[in-house]
Amino acid sequence: MPYWETLTDRSLWLQLGILVAVTLATYLLLSVMLRVVSRQLAQRDKGSQSRFFHFASELLRSTSQLLIFAFALMIGLKTVDLSPRWESAMSHGWFIALAFQIALWLDHAVKLWTDSLTRDGKARNPVTTTLLGIIMRLVIWTMMLLSILANLGVDITAMIASLGVGGIAIALAVQTLLSDMFASMSIGIDKPFEIGDFIVFGDVAGTIEHIGLKTTRIRSLSGEQIVIANAELLGQIVHNYKRMNTRRIVFTFGISYHTPVEKVREIGAQVKRIIEGTEKTQFDRAHFFAFDESRLTFEVVHIVQTASYNEYMDIQQEINLELMETLRNMEVEFAFPIRRVEFIGGDLPEVKVAGMPEQTTAANASPYGGAS
Template sequence: MENWEFWLNQTLWMNIAIVTIATLVIYTVMRALVARLSAHMATWAEKRHKLSYRLIAEIFRQTSRLLLFAFSLLLALKLVELSDKWESGLSHGWFVALSLQIALWFDSGIRLWANSLLTQPDGGTRNPVTTTIIAVMVRMLVWTVMLLSILANLGVDITALVASLGVGGIAVALAVQTLLSDVFASLSIGVDKPFVIGDFVVFGDVAGSIEHIGLKTTRIRSLSGEQIVCSNAELLRQTLHNYKRMNTRRIVFKFGITYNTPTEKVREVSQLVADVIRAVPDTKFDRAHFLAFDDYQLTFEVVYLVLSSDYNKYMDIQQEINLGLLQGLRDLEVQFAFPTYSLEFIGGTLPDIRIAEPPRVQPQSNGNAQSPQMQ
């Protein structure tokens, strides 16, 4: 009888009807508002070409319909009278639903941000592994904070849980410290960017182009063709020369002329060097000086700048300078020096030196040549 009275309670059915209708109306209105706001943000993003508007539009599109319906139901339940127990449960429900939706928005924003970095025109110079690691770590942090907040709101003591997570994290870190050092080195490379894919680097006895920056290792294509795999942590300990980022290349070279060159022509050599270098494109002459009296030459030191980081272009320029110097010194009738030594004989007399005559061949009567005989 009591069960029939419960089901025949008009107030109950009235409240159910009110909640149902209100939930459907609120859900429809809220869904329309979210869709309209997302469309406006997308339109502004197209007009102003701003990434932030596009991200906001995509984030609103990721609004969960289930959580939106839960919000609508919670709002509708405010229209009827509920017991204190139900009111307490609703307060927790509000927090859980709101925390989940905020975490979803943050998660979607982080994923969209990472994808936008990798799909930009200059995405080829970025380290996709580093971007992915950072995105995953931030997403894990967001969901961890959300879970701990929900547990704390539900009355769970999270102090012991946080302490156990800290101890477990330390144990795991000690177990995989080598791997973690390489992972954090990869993050450092991605954030600080001492080099990117395509850079030409030199460290130790290794010289080559960066081919891949991974989670644990970096792969380098050497000049001789083989691939060199180096640990990220070990690579960051090296003093690394990045030649791809050179704006100019400072070149110093020396050459020598003979000691019998007249003083006037020695003076002309410096001007000749300056004229030759200035005549070559993409160069900037610095200086050319008669530097020193060396063992068998008068040494000149030349300094100039190549206005390019391309090594092949530098070699082409040096070749043109060398050819110009070769022709210029010939026109001045100045000779390049080469190692020469003088031998002085003091005292006594030189021994007689007889040079043997070459062998002679005597013809025979039958026309055949006779074997050579030494005379």
């Protein structure tokens, strides 16, 4: 009979009806509001340069329907009479649902941020982006779990301490791996080089092919792939030639000591004319530099306006060819090494050639008239 009385209790059915009606109405209202606001933000995003409206619209779209229903149910429960025990449970339920939803929003925000980094057309380290995303998500969900446990009355101090001790033990066990991982993250954040850059360090020169979690792979000029740990690579002095906007070139050439002074004076002006007439380079100076062995040395400086090594070599080749033609027209000779040997006193050594008959010459004749 008590069960029958419960089933026929009008006040109970009235409260249940109010609960269902308020829950459904609240659920529909919240869903429609989120959909309308999300659509309005998406329309504003089309005419805006900022990514804020796009992020806000995507976050609202990612709202969990189950958690919306949970919020609607708790709002419905507020309209009926409940025992103090259920009131306490509802207060915890509000916090748990809100914590889960905030964690979901933050998780989706991290995903949108990492996706935006890979779609903006810039070359980035994908491992660093993924690693940052994993760490940020781990922090978000860990903080959510600890906050829920603290709200439920669980003492989380000992748990945090044990996690800290366990983290230190794991870090000591894999410190080499962690150092390379953090080096990879440092490469991704600081960007000393990126995929496709041509770098030189030590006796290695090549193009970055892949920046991994532990190692970086470089394709050398001779063709082989060089693999180096990230932490070791960051410990090197790295020359990044792809980021070199200009190239200062210094070269010398020598002319003969027989060149007249007037022509020596004219050579500097001719070199200036040649470089200024060459594209993608800027003349700096050209001077008669030094009296070197066997030649008069000129030093020339010009600034190549390109980072490409092949283009630089084409420019230098054109300058060299023009310089050869100009000096030939001026009847100026390039210098070449000359050695003069002078014998002072004594006799020249006798030279014998195989197959030639021995002859007495004036050079080896005795000064007294006899054969030596």
